Amino acid sequence: MTSRDDxxxxxxxxxRKLNQRSTAVFTERMxxxxxxLTSVQYAALDVLAREPGIDQARLASLIAYDRATIGEVVKRLEKKGLVARQVNEEDRRARTLxxxxxxxxxxxxxxPIVAALQAEILANLTQAEQAQFLALARKAVGA
Amino acid sequence: MTSRDDxxxxxxxxxRKLNQRSTAVFTERMxxxxxxLTSVQYAALDVLAREPGIDQARLASLIAYDRATIGEVVKRLEKKGLVARQVNEEDRRARTLxxxxxxxxxxxxxxPIVAALQAEILANLTQAEQAQFLALARKAVGA
DNA sequence: AAAATATGATACGTATACTTACCATATTGA
DNA sequence: TCAATATGGTAAGTATACGTATCATATTTT
Known part of the structure; x- marks a missing residue:
């Protein structure tokens, strides 16, 4: 057998494992x-607080999701009473959030809970390593 | 407004964005x-090639998923004819894979396609940065 | 050995995630 | 202005991902 990479x-x-750890910490602390809230739901609320009145497509693009997923997320946030949706009269295709x-x-x-839990995700790293990791991650995703 | 962390x-x-990029590259190259194959399906096949005869619980633990998810993944692999499932006669609860x-x-x-696509995930980083990133990621997940 | 406990698998429910297709409405261009 | 095109939202389909409950079978304890 040809030996495959590990x-x-x-x-x-x-x-993937890192992301798994990240969501596990988030869920646990929440x-x-x-x-x-799930992490996506939090991200959506955070963006809407900064930019009230944007529509779903813009929200999706700001947190890097596709329209379909965000549609479901917003539907659940609306159901929870945390977000209001309204037809935009200037563009009747869009729903203002x-x-x-x-x-x-x-x-x-x-x-504050979300801010506090962030460090926990990288708890196995020293402060310096965390900073290094984040800098590399930012560069890797093209930020 | 109290300014929240960015x-x-x-x-x-x-x-999450890194993981998104990772799965996007995987899907595209595939x-x-x-x-x-999806990345989980590939991971499952890879482990089964190395350790034939293990059961679903062991497979799940080796690639760090929960039993329920792996059950679904294996079901699809079986449907595709890539994996065979058999009741373990020594422990009739378990299904040998x-x-x-x-x-x-x-x-x-x-x-080889999967091996080749790995570098692409971190294409925004130099070779040295990639190595650095991977070392930190391994430490962060506790490997 | 009978009872208590543990474990493998599955079922069900919830929440992402993304693709493709489709409808409604806007914008652009001939 | 009318056709072509683009864009916002939703629907439907597929595949993760995980928690909880339940069933079947093992193992352990009394």
Whole structure:
């Protein structure tokens, strides 16, 4: 048998495990939060707080998701009462998005938890290594 | 408004985008492959080639997934005729897994493509940076 | 050996993620 | 202005991913 590269050393595999760890930490810490949100839902609320009135396509592009996925995410946020959707009268294809009062409160309460949990994702690295890792990750994704 | 940390700089967000890039590259390169596989499906075949006869729980633990997900993945691989499942007579709860002849061929054909695409995931980094990134990623996931 | 516990697999439910196709509405160009 | 094209949103289909519950079978404990 020709010896194949070790799966566990491949970038794709390592990155997947890293992402797995990241979402596991997020979910775990969110359990004790006043409002339970997934990481995508948090990202959506965060962007809407900064840029109220954008539509779904713009939201999707800002957090790097496709339209279909964001449509589902927004639907769930609307159901939870955190986001309001409204037909844009200037372009009747688009739906304007906005945080509700409840959405603002939820975001304010959850934001510190999310900020705090970030370090935990890379807890196996020293401070210097974390900084190094993040710089490389930013470059790798083209930021 | 209290200024929140920038979402785009958070480890969780960067890691997700990295993973997104990784799966996008995988899917793209796989389109021209003789057999179309997802990255999980490839990982499963790779492990089964190395350790034929293991059961689903062991497979799941080796590639760091939960049993439920691997059950679905294996079901699809079986449907494609790449993996054979058999009740383990020593422990009738378990299903022994094995590559079929077709599975062996598929893996052999796809392996070089997968190996080649790995570098592309980190194409924005220099060779030295790639090595550095991988070392940090390995440490971060605890490998 | 019977009871308690553990483990492999599956079923079900929820939430991503992305592709393709389609409809409605805008914009562009001939 | 009318046809061609582009764009926002949704629907449907596929494939992860994981938690929880349940069933079948093993193992351990009493």
């Amino acid at each position: 799966l566990g050393q491949m970038p794709g595999h390592l990155i 359990k004790s939060a006043p409002v339970e 906005r945080l509700t009062g409840e959405g603002e409160v939820a975001l304010a309460r959850v934001a | 979402l785009g700089q958070m480890p969780g967000h960067l890691i 389109k021209s492959a003789p057999v179309e 094995r590559l079929t002849g077709e599975g062996e061929v598929a893996l052999a054909r796809v392996a």
